[in-house]
Amino acid sequence: MAATSNQHAQLSDSTTYEEARNSAAAYLQSRLQAKDEVTDEAFEIPVVDLSPSFSSSLADRQAVADQIRKACTTSGFFYISNHGVPESARDGILHQAERFMHDLPLEKKEELHLKNNKFGLGWEPSEYTSIAGDREEKEVFNFAYEAALDRTGGDGLYRNLDGSTESSNMWPREEDLAGFYEAVKEYYGAALDLARHLFRLFALSLYLPETYFDSMTTHPGGIARLLYYPPPKNPLPNHLSNEEQIGLGAHSDYECFTILLTSTTPGLEILKPSGHWHIASHLPGAFIVNVADFLMRWTNGLYKSTVHRVVNRSSEPRYSVPFFFSVNYDTVIETLPMCVKEGEESTWKPIRAGEYILERLNATTAYGAGFKERGE
Ligand SMILES: O=C(O)CCC(=O)C(=O)O
Numbered sequence: 001m002a003a004t005s006n007q008h009a010q011l012s013d014s015t016t017y018e019e020a021r022n023s024a025a026a027y028l029q030s031r032l033q034a035k036d037e038v039t040d041e042a043f044e045i046p047v048v049d050l051s052p053s054f055s056s057s058l059a060d061r062q063a064v065a066d067q068i069r070k071a072c073t074t075s076g077f078f079y080i081s082n083h084g085v086p087e088s089a090r091d092g093i094l095h096q097a098e099r100f101m102h103d104l105p106l107e108k109k110e111e112l113h114l115k116n117n118k119f120g121l122g123w124e125p126s127e128y129t130s131i132a133g134d135r136e137e138k139e140v141f142n143f144a145y146e147a148a149l150d151r152t153g154g155d156g157l158y159r160n161l162d163g164s165t166e167s168s169n170m171w172p173r174e175e176d177l178a179g180f181y182e183a184v185k186e187y188y189g190a191a192l193d194l195a196r197h198l199f200r201l202f203a204l205s206l207y208l209p210e211t212y213f214d215s216m217t218t219h220p221g222g223i224a225r226l227l228y229y230p231p232p233k234n235p236l237p238n239h240l241s242n243e244e245q246i247g248l249g250a251h252s253d254y255e256c257f258t259i260l261l262t263s264t265t266p267g268l269e270i271l272k273p274s275g276h277w278h279i280a281s282h283l284p285g286a287f288i289v290n291v292a293d294f295l296m297r298w299t300n301g302l303y304k305s306t307v308h309r310v311v312n313r314s315s316e317p318r319y320s321v322p323f324f325f326s327v328n329y330d331t332v333i334e335t336l337p338m339c340v341k342e343g344e345e346s347t348w349k350p351i352r353a354g355e356y357i358l359e360r361l362n363a364t365t366a367y368g369a370g371f372k373e374r375g376e
Pocket residue numbers: 225227248253260262267268308309310319320321322
């Protein structure tokens with residue numbers, strides 16, 4: 001049955017932090033090495049129509065899960081259509097991203113600065129964090145799960161990344177940005193429902209009981225970001241590299257999987273097995289979903305947590321809203337026994353979800369010492 005943290009051996013305090021630091025860096029480097037002898041034949045980002053996944057027939061749901069399995073074992077990315085998140089909620093949050101970036105006065109943003117938050121939540125000005133050492137031209141507003149955003153109401157057990165209980169989100173005041181929280185709530189609630197639905201499909205895709213992950217997502221981690229990538233200051237023709245204006249450096253996502261909403265301006269680039277970049281196109285109405293580190297670790301690498309980055313090569317601004325769906329932060333992520341061959345060991349050690357994410361977030365500040373400690 002579903003594994004929860006209680007069923008696992010205690011981890012020593014440093015196990016997760018060391019794993020997060022060392023294995024993530026090694027993984028990124030191994031992926032980035034050019035491999036020109038490798039072909040990209042199997043690389044595709046399929047569109048998975050989710051309609052049949054809402055059917056009462058298990059066979060229909062399994063058929064969708066099988067498509068997801070194929071995508072996860074090859075590119076690690078897929079689009080989803082007919083996902084049930086209304087257009088009004090999607091347009092609503094993209095509109096709020098635009099308002100936050102352009103209508104909220106700087107002094108109001110400063111009040112929400114993430115240097116005052118232990119978990120990297122709140123506003124980050126351009127170039128403040130860097131995932132891979134680049135100067136990243138992006139402005140961001142980060143927020144995390146809170147029970148008021150969860151249409152189930154949650155189970156009352158949500159804890160921050162470090163296990164603490166005080167409320168950690170920093171919201172703009174209603175009088176400063178009227179309607180902002182309401183629109184976030186409408187989108188987040190729908191995205192969270194979709195994430196829990198998708199997780200059941202992921203379970204089926206691994207031939208696990210459909211409800212395998214349910215008990216791990218009763219108060220789940222779910223950080224989301226509103227991202228703004230300005231157009232390049234010196235736009236270059238498409239065929240030229242424009243790497244001096246990176247929006248977000250090369251990385252894999254930390255959690256189970258990511259549901260990504262974007263405006264029409266492209267910018268997401270996905271690393272192919274050969275080491276070349278695939279520019280993901282915008283598909284109206286669809287989300288992009290990608291496998292992240294926890295699912296890779298659970299499956300001992302069968303599911304690919306594929307490296308990606310963002311470069312805005314257009315003359316238009318780009319907005320996006322990634323939703324990083326995690327399990328309850330106290331869950332220990334330990335490779336599923338069926339994904340390890342007889343007599344072999346998993347590539348990855350067990351880690352505690354919240355600690356792993358916190359360490360990876362901390363590594364994105366200049367000194368890798370945590371947002372709050374960095375100060376200014
Ligand atoms: O903005 C995007 O399209 C992708 C963002 C992303 O990869 C991330 O925030 O991890």
